[in-house]
Amino acid sequence: MTSGNRFSFDTSWGTQHGDDGTVFRLWAPGAGHVDLVVGRQGGENDFLAMEKDAAGWWRITTDQVAVGRGYGFRVDGGMVVPDPAARAQMGDVHGLSKLVDPRSYAWKTADWAGRPWEEVVFYELHTGTFTEAGTFEAMIERLDYLRDLGITAVELMPVAQFGGRRGWGYDGVLLYCPHEVYGGVDGLKRLVDAAHERGLMVFLDVVYNHFGPDGNYIGSYAPEFFHEEIHTPWGAAIAYDEAPVREFMIDNALYWLEEYRIDGLRLDAIDSIKDTTDTPLVKELATRVRAAFPDRHVHLTTEDDRNITWHVARDEAGQPTLVSGEWNDDFHHCAHVIATHEYDNYYADYVGHSVEQMAKCLATGFVFQGEYSEHRGREVGENSAHLPPTAFVNFVQNHDQIGNRAFGDRLTDLGSRRAVECLQAILLLSPQIPLMFMGEEFGDTHPFSFFTDFDGELGTAVREGRRNEFAKFGAFQDEEARQLIPDPNEESTFHNSRVDWTMPERPTYRRRLELTRQLLAKRQSAIVPLLKGIGGNGGTWFASDASKAFVVAWELAGGTVLHLFANLDDEPWPIPDTVAKSDLTCGTLVHAYPKGADEHLTSGILPGTSVVFRLESQNLIAGPVS
Structure with missing residues (x-):
């Protein structure tokens, strides 16, 4: 329901306001009796019997629960459980839910329609550690900084209510409820409103592959919600062949986009969604999202280690039909191995070939496009060259790749400064959609560790x-x-993961921050205008056999070609005849690192640890390369 500057979404679960009171609903097909629990301040709770229909839904319409008061459900006379689709809680995940009127917030930016996909520059952050206060409200104070830096999209790690006060958010159990510690319903809406006032998009990370271990009561009264015989890394699979279960998640996506005016969602680890139906959940969800918001720029991204491509397909105009972009771990792994020379675990697949793999990845999408992965012991992926580079979200750091290290080490602390700054330039000026993790813009060296509150x-x-x-x-x-x-679970692990905002005041980090600002300004002025509607099969590449150097060329809009010359070795690289030397300085210089690196191209030499980007109208690479 939308009225002027007040927005609400009619979910199939949870509560719905009406003229005769509030409708309360719970799906518990195996239950014999369900009561609505009406919380009373300073007194005993009241219990109102609910009625069951043939599909297993229990309902009641009543005016006995005032907005702001608590409610829950008592199943078969047993424990009282919160509403799994609660918009807010009276306390933690184990207590009563709070009745919310979603129309109570008056939006200042009700006409905001978002920004096109090609303009996206992601800044991923964790609400609890981005500021000292760790709230949505405190984050607002940093929005001008992000806008002036050149960020266009703030991506929040999951904010759905989870057990305890601190955590990454990937063990949420109340998926419709913004974490109260962060500022709850109004806090998140004020943040999104403030971001839109500044021209910033807000994306939200959502988890549809599992629930967390603390406070998930659904299985106790609706075991049909899960497939105990199908296992995921986190336990029983969610039963997406049950219509109410499917609607619970699809509604959740639509709810965040409508009621909170969120600009896009990141769907976490979709490879772990064990959907047994003929239509994958992601396909149906994305189709419903596209249909629901024809007048807004609303975007979806996914994480999926299978390197599949059907979900990021483009139409004849080059526009996404389902998902806008796939997180590309391959790019990160290549960059990390180049910068650190690490080879443990999944990095083993990139040792010895990381430079060639990075060039291939930049030009054609994935590294693994059907090749055999030694680490996984199987063939991985499918051809991705037919996709435009904007179908991929690239990063050299993110919450997983930092936080899933034993000590939460950042790349700035692991690689040489020049190598990392070369990778930063490659990330921010290549035509893929770039993502940075909080603090990366100034080279934060503080850890971001895995933390919980159990x-x-x-x-x-x-x-x-x-x-x-x-x-x-x-x-x-x-x-x-x-x-x-x-x-x-130690509180110090959480506190040590906070961004240190005093660091940009120091010369070394202020210099990195200024470099990031310059790169993003160049991206906005030189690269973004050439990304709209670009097609696939437009990337070519060449990599040296003897040096950590490569060349990539992309055909962008209007026949313009963007060229990247990269040498991530300490020694200069004599550019071979495969690259047409007569054209090395044609066109317009976009960026050279270090300053003056492009001047050496006239003699066919690329200095050690350097990057050069140029824009011109003819392909510099002589003949087909692969």
Whole structure:
């Protein structure tokens, strides 16, 4: 329901306001009796019997619950559980839910229609550690900084209510409820409103492959919600062949986009969504999203280690038909191996070929396009060259690739400064959609560790499980070494993961921040105008056999070609005849790092640890390369 500057979405689960009161609903097909619990301040709760229909839905319409008061459900006379689709909680995930009127917030930016996909520059952040206060409200104070930096899209790690006060958010259990610690319903709406006032988009990371371990009561009264016989890394699979279950998640996506005016969603680990139906959940969800918001720029991104492509297909005009962009781990892994020379675990697939793989990845999408992966022991991926580069979201750091390290090390702390700054230029000026993690813009060296807020047996299991995960890494095969890994449940692990906003005041970090600002300004002025509607099969590449150097060319809009010359070796690279030397300085210089690196191209030499981007109308690479 939309009225002027007040927005609400009619979900199939949870509550719905009407003229006769509020409708309360719960799907519990196996339950014999369900009561609506009406919370009373300073007194005993009241219980109102609900009625069941043939599809297993229990309903009641009543005016006995005032807005701002608590409610819940009592199933078969047993424990009282919160509403799984609650918009807010009275307290933590174990208590009563809070009745919210979503129309109470008056939007200042009700006419905001978003921004086109090609303009996206992601800044991923964790609400609890981005500021000292760790709230949506405190984040507003940093929006001008992000806008002036050249960021166009703030991407929030999951904010759905989870057990405890601190955590990454990927173990949420109340998926419609913004975490109260962060500022709840109105706090998130004020943040989105403030971002839109500044021309910034807001994306939200959502998790549809599992629920967290603390506070998920659904299985106790609706075991049909899960397939116990189908396993995921987090337990039983969600039963997407049940219509109410499917609607729970699709409604959730539409709810965030409509009621909170969110500009886009990142769908976490869709390869772990075990959908047994003929229509994948992601396909139906994306189709419904596209249909629901024809007058807004609304975007979806996905994480999926299968390297599949059907979901990021483009139409004849080059526009996404379902998902706008896929997170490209291949690019990150190449960049990380080049910068650090690490080879443990999944990095083993990129050792010895990382430069060639990066060139291929930049030109054609994925590294693994059907090739055999030694780490995974199988063939991975499918051809992606037919997709435009804007079908991929690239990054050299993100929450996973930092936080899933034993000590939460950032790349700035692991690689040489010049190598990292070359990779930063490649990330921000290549035609793929770039993503940076909070603090990366100024080279933050503080860790971002994995943290939770569990205690008892669950806390012990999480701590020991975390440490045992690293037993397969050479540095942690010794048990004593693993004991040094920070305890996720210690409050200090959380506090140490906060962004240090004093760092940009120091010369070294201020210099990196200015470099980031310059790169993003160049992207906006020189690259973004050439990205709209570009097609696939437009990338070519050449990589050196003897040096960590490569050349990539992309055909962008209007026949303009963007060229990247990169040498990530310490020694100069004599550019071979495969690259037409007579054209090395044609066109317009976009960026040279370090300054003056382009001047050496006239003699056919690319200096050590350098990057040059040029725009011109003819392909510099002589003949087909692969």
